[in-house]
Amino acid sequence: MKVLLIKDVKSLGKAGEVKEVKDGYGKNFLIGKGFAKHATAEVLEKHAADEAKKAEDLKNEIATLKATAQKLEKVEIIISKKVGDNGHLFGAITKDEVVKALEEQHNIIVDKKHITDKTAIKTIGEHDLDLKLGQGIHAKLHVDVQGE
Known part of the structure; x- marks a missing residue:
């Protein structure tokens, strides 16, 4: 059989x-x-x-993930947050804030679990985040943190 x-x-x-x-x-x-x-x-x-x-x-x-990765490589998101007297942020920039800013500023939806950086963003300036989108596809996201 x-x-x-x-x-x-x-x-x-x-x-x-x-x-x-x-x-x-x-x-x-x-x-x-x-x-x-x-x-x-x-x-x-x-x-x-x-x-x-x-x-x-x-x-x-x-194909969809590769297209999303190419979009992410080209965009920059700007996040404004309160700054203390010592020049450091009050708190840190969370993955939720990054995902929300990316959706509001560029209409690109990404799951916060795809952000693989272990260290939190706690300083003003430009930062590059690594995103693991799945199926072995990675992308870099440029984040500009500005003080209020």
Whole structure:
């Protein structure tokens, strides 16, 4: 009996592979537990179509992320914050403030989790933030912090 694995099976193979197994093992265990489907022509065609759609979606997502990264490289956001007597900011510039300013000033929406810098911005001046957008695509965002 031929089966199409839906999930990884430790001693048999990875999801998406077609394997030849004994009838009892295939019907009772693999199909019965939801690890596989009977490998009919219809099931294999549907699986191939699903894989092609996933590949197309991934390609579109990567193109969108690259376009966003190119936009981010070209823009600069300006954030104004109160300054103390010593020249340092009251508090720090948070990721939420950066994301909000980016959306208000350039209409680009980015999740705050994509900002990977560990250190907070606590001084006036120009700063470059690294953004990890996903799928291995990175971008730099230029932030200009001005005192009030």
